[in-house]
Amino acid sequence: xVLSEAVLADPVALTRxxxxxxxxxxxxxxxxxxxxxxxxxxxxxxxERVGNTLIARTELGRDKRVMLAGxxxxxxxxxxxxxxxxxxxxxxLGTSDMKSGTALAxxxxxxxxxxKFDLSFAFYDCEEIEAEHNGLNKLAKTRPELLAADxxxxxxxxxxxxxxxxxxxxxxxxxLRGKRAxxxxxxxxxxxxxxxxxxxxxxxxxxxxxxxxxxxxYHEGLNAVFxxxxxxxxxxxxxxxxxxxxxxxxxRDEAAAEAHVREVFDGFEVEITDSAPSCRPGxxxxxxxxxxxxxxxxxxxxxxWTDVARFAxxxxxxxxxxxxxxxxxxxxxERVEIPRILSCADALRAYVEAP
Amino acid sequence: xVLSEAVLADPVALTRxxxxxxxxxxxxxxxxxxxxxxxxxxxxxxxERVGNTLIARTELGRDKRVMLAGxxxxxxxxxxxxxxxxxxxxxxLGTSDMKSGTALAxxxxxxxxxxKFDLSFAFYDCEEIEAEHNGLNKLAKTRPELLAADxxxxxxxxxxxxxxxxxxxxxxxxxLRGKRAxxxxxxxxxxxxxxxxxxxxxxxxxxxxxxxxxxxxYHEGLNAVFxxxxxxxxxxxxxxxxxxxxxxxxxRDEAAAEAHVREVFDGFEVEITDSAPSCRPGxxxxxxxxxxxxxxxxxxxxxxWTDVARFAxxxxxxxxxxxxxxxxxxxxxERVEIPRILSCADALRAYVEAP
Numbered sequence: 165x166v167l168s169e170a171v172l173a174d175p176v177a178l179t180r181x182x183x184x185x186x187x188x189x190x191x192x193x194x195x196x197x198x199x200x201x202x203x204x205x206x207x208x209x210x211x212e213r214v215g216n217t218l219i220a221r222t223e224l225g226r227d228k229r230v231m232l233a234g235x236x237x238x239x240x241x242x243x244x245x246x247x248x249x250x251x252x253x254x255x256x257l258g259t260s261d262m263k264s265g266t267a268l269a270x271x272x273x274x275x276x277x278x279x280k281f282d283l284s285f286a287f288y289d290c291e292e293i294e295a296e297h298n299g300l301n302k303l304a305k306t307r308p309e310l311l312a313a314d315x316x317x318x319x320x321x322x323x324x325x326x327x328x329x330x331x332x333x334x335x336x337x338x339x340l341r342g343k344r345a346x347x348x349x350x351x352x353x354x355x356x357x358x359x360x361x362x363x364x365x366x367x368x369x370x371x372x373x374x375x376x377x378x379x380x381x382y383h384e385g386l387n388a389v390f391x392x393x394x395x396x397x398x399x400x401x402x403x404x405x406x407x408x409x410x411x412x413x414x415x416r417d418e419a420a421a422e423a424h425v426r427e428v429f430d431g432f433e434v435e436i437t438d439s440a441p442s443c444r445p446g447x448x449x450x451x452x453x454x455x456x457x458x459x460x461x462x463x464x465x466x467x468x469w470t471d472v473a474r475f476a477x478x479x480x481x482x483x484x485x486x487x488x489x490x491x492x493x494x495x496x497x498e499r500v501e502i503p504r505i506l507s508c509a510d511a512l513r514a515y516v517e518a519p
Numbered sequence: 520x521v522l523s524e525a526v527l528a529d530p531v532a533l534t535r536x537x538x539x540x541x542x543x544x545x546x547x548x549x550x551x552x553x554x555x556x557x558x559x560x561x562x563x564x565x566x567e568r569v570g571n572t573l574i575a576r577t578e579l580g581r582d583k584r585v586m587l588a589g590x591x592x593x594x595x596x597x598x599x600x601x602x603x604x605x606x607x608x609x610x611x612l613g614t615s616d617m618k619s620g621t622a623l624a625x626x627x628x629x630x631x632x633x634x635k636f637d638l639s640f641a642f643y644d645c646e647e648i649e650a651e652h653n654g655l656n657k658l659a660k661t662r663p664e665l666l667a668a669d670x671x672x673x674x675x676x677x678x679x680x681x682x683x684x685x686x687x688x689x690x691x692x693x694x695l696r697g698k699r700a701x702x703x704x705x706x707x708x709x710x711x712x713x714x715x716x717x718x719x720x721x722x723x724x725x726x727x728x729x730x731x732x733x734x735x736x737y738h739e740g741l742n743a744v745f746x747x748x749x750x751x752x753x754x755x756x757x758x759x760x761x762x763x764x765x766x767x768x769x770x771r772d773e774a775a776a777e778a779h780v781r782e783v784f785d786g787f788e789v790e791i792t793d794s795a796p797s798c799r800p801g802x803x804x805x806x807x808x809x810x811x812x813x814x815x816x817x818x819x820x821x822x823x824w825t826d827v828a829r830f831a832x833x834x835x836x837x838x839x840x841x842x843x844x845x846x847x848x849x850x851x852x853e854r855v856e857i858p859r860i861l862s863c864a865d866a867l868r869a870y871v872e873a874p
Contacts (some may be wrong), residue, residue, distance in 0.1 A: 196767075198761070227688075261731070270626060319594065331703060333702075333703070333753070335752055346823065347688075347740060347742055347744060347764045347766060348686060348728070348740070348822045348823040349738075349740075349822055349823075349826065350727075350740035350766070351727070351738065351740065355722070355742055355743060357719065357742075357743035357745075357746045357761070358719055358722050358723050358742070358743060359723075360715075360719055360746070361716055361719035361720045361722075361723055363718035364712065364713055364715055364719065365716045365720070367710070367712075367713050367716075368713050369715055372705075372706070383704075383706065385703070385705035385706065387702055387705045387710055387712075387713070387755055388710060388712035388713060388749075388756070389702060389712075389749055389750075389751070389752050389753070389755070389756060390712075390748065390749030390756070391712045391715070391746055391747065391748045391749060392746065392747045392749075392761060393743075393745065393746045393747075394743075394744055394745030394746060394747075394762070395744075397690055397744050397745070397762070397764060397793070398688070398744070398764065399744065400742055400824050401743070401744060401745070404746060407749070407752070409702045409752060409753065411703050411705070413701060431855065436548045438752070457633075465599075467703045467704055468701065468703040468704075470571070503532070
């Protein structure tokens, strides 16, 4: 599939073209080839391909560098490929999550030759599967210099609203231990499930913080997401496990989040099982504030975790901004409103073009 | 396998002979054939076979009738078949659970022709598997007249001590409900796992009854045996289940036990999932008291559940009494002490023989 100059100049046609190249995770070679073929010949860009991730950059010597990023893969086809367009709505796999956003980054890359900032673009693979395969995650670990920027915009679906930063997420396992015995002689054992009562009491009593960072209101949460224990119907159980999920605002890093979880469950056996960092919104930086202004002035905190945190680990503040409706991601009836593609395109262009 | 007159007259030889007929559950035809062939010709007994369960009875017109019962099956072979005897110890599958006990019932049946009470004998199949297949359970439901008696002795292993009655056992599920939400916006949901806290608190605060019935001290217990809940690591769970096991003394029937469980968890959603009745020790009956005296005068409450409760459902008090060590049941190194077979044999014979 060749992306013609005419398609590259039209965000809607480009969204449709990208959606109509199948690219379920692990199968991004064809779409990455198409993106590389479109950008490599352009004089204002340098490109570097790493696997099925393509990085393109301007080298104009501007004071600031802004990154636009989007993943190339989709979740599996669910009787929603290729696209079809009815009136103002384009239906199909990837229309919301996130080829309409990725198309905007590609459109800016192909058409804005004299931007206000130096621009970097990341088109990456394997976002919809385990984090270890995520192209952006791998690059952040192995080639961080390719991601260097002062500010990043991840074009994930936000329905055209700037969603700044993201909360971190940590999972911890609280293990209660006891002693097995036959339940007909229960006093000879120690019931580990009963010992979970004060753990659950602490969760019930927990008051989650609400924190403002750069004008964004974050709302934390600490919750049990799993509980299990038990050996057999006639045995006093010797172990019970409560898995909790702590969603933490970007004023806390992972170390502070872990310290907090351990403090809440002081006196209990706690193991951190999984963790992903928060990302500061960075709206105190001029290049971020300018983007918010270009996007209409409104913004809110991103509460869910997204790949913006990959940038956070490199010290780069980042926001989410894309035309798709996040509630339609991964749904069979995924779709995008064409006017929203166009309004997001206008905002991005206004932001990156020289005044 | 033919059980000779000499073998039938010797409780130790008879234990060995029964153990050396393989009879893992579902494979009791051969051993039941052998028992039937031994008892059917005897003039003082009538016999009736139902599947692989054999009932034998004297019809002497005595005032009282006493039942001796034992199951014919074993758990699967575990490199412990056939028996071997070293000094005073007979090793092998079934030696403790419960062919040494079953052999005593068969020995009494074959050799005591003029007992003090009318005697009934039940040799039954499928005790070591699901209760629905249990030969005694099936007979209690379909042919209860065959089990009629004033008192029953189940020859399960008790190491020669009278263990009277048994506690009942009931399982109930307490279900907590909530509302799912993404854990990044946990306040939009209602956490069902957190709602288990007061259930576990009630279990922690629970004071189990200690009850004396006919001089037997029973000790109840109410315990969580399973807990589970959770949907995914990023979802506020909408359901949590706590399964509790109530072991109840024989002064409570199943209806009273259920009422108690529902009272303890008043205000919660409770479902009774499984129940087996208690069995009163019945030691206030002369025929039971005489047996305790014959067995040495000592007795204690049976806390675990056994098939004596099958008799309880027919209104028949029952005790457990057998030469095996209950702690060796289902173990690879199952064994029985020959002197204990003999002392139990003496006690039984003294009990059933005319003075």
